[in-house]
Amino acid sequence: MRTTGKARRMSEFDRMLAANREWMTGYPGDRPVAPARGIAVVSCMDSRMPLFGLLGLEVGDAHIIRNAGGIVTEDTLRSLAVSQHLLGTRSVILVHHTDCGQTKSTDSELADLIERATGHRPPWPARTFVDIDADVRHSVAVIRSTPYLLSTEVRGTVFDVGTGQLREVS
């Protein structure tokens, strides 16, 4: 059974490489490194959000920054600063979503779960949250108040994983 599981996972990688060989035949070719539409998207890593299609983005249009929860961490701010100062983006759009894993546990429950499974307690908080809309508004406020960013527009949305609809929050 273990061998079968490993074989299946190995083939996931080969499957991705094969899919890429087919996909690249329609690749539009090189675009400038600076995003054409001056947009940076900050979103959750959730598997139900293909952000290029979902937001109508073409190759070369926008930076996409994603983590567990789509929350604004120090690493999000680092990425936004590189995006704005080095590559000229100015609009930021945040995308949280319904049915988020980060609302299904607490920081201490998740740390306990990890410690029980591996014997090691992680050196960071998992950054779970309860209210999706409130976390979007908080994230927008953090970006707007970060003194070393150059954002001219920061907007927050929630994606409905049931319908595919994006709802404006702030």
Place this chain on the structure above:
Amino acid sequence: MRTTGKARRMSEFDRMLAANREWMTGYPGDRPVAPARGIAVVSCMDSRMPLFGLLGLEVGDAHIIRNAGGIVTEDTLRSLAVSQHLLGTRSVILVHHTDCGQTKSTDSELADLIERATGHRPPWPARTFVDIDADVRHSVAVIRSTPYLLSTEVRGTVFDVGTGQLREVS
């Protein structure tokens, strides 16, 4: 000119909402929160990588974690731990790319640039790097040696922004 600029940027957001209204008509409907193919992708935020198409992923297949450089930061490890312990993924694929903004500057140059533009020096290093393949191999090694992760497969690739081709590195 300033009003024109603002109007253009406002309409980028409206344009995204309009694109979403059209896109959602083809949305396949709800999928489970746990990724169907058990994959987490760690990639750069670069605008030329629509990862769902590029890797042959469908809605619900994989987590997508992205930051400036696609490097493994504490926030990347937090996201991977949530992905693995809470939502059951086990394979990790890293995607760096050619012509990366993170190879075009140094940490101190970027900090200087930000300080000159805003009067504020960022409290973090930008995490620039020089050798793309070496950074992929380093990132793979960091994930493999993180004691609180459960990865069974960690693979590293570089995407060619000129051709659209994904090259296996490790």
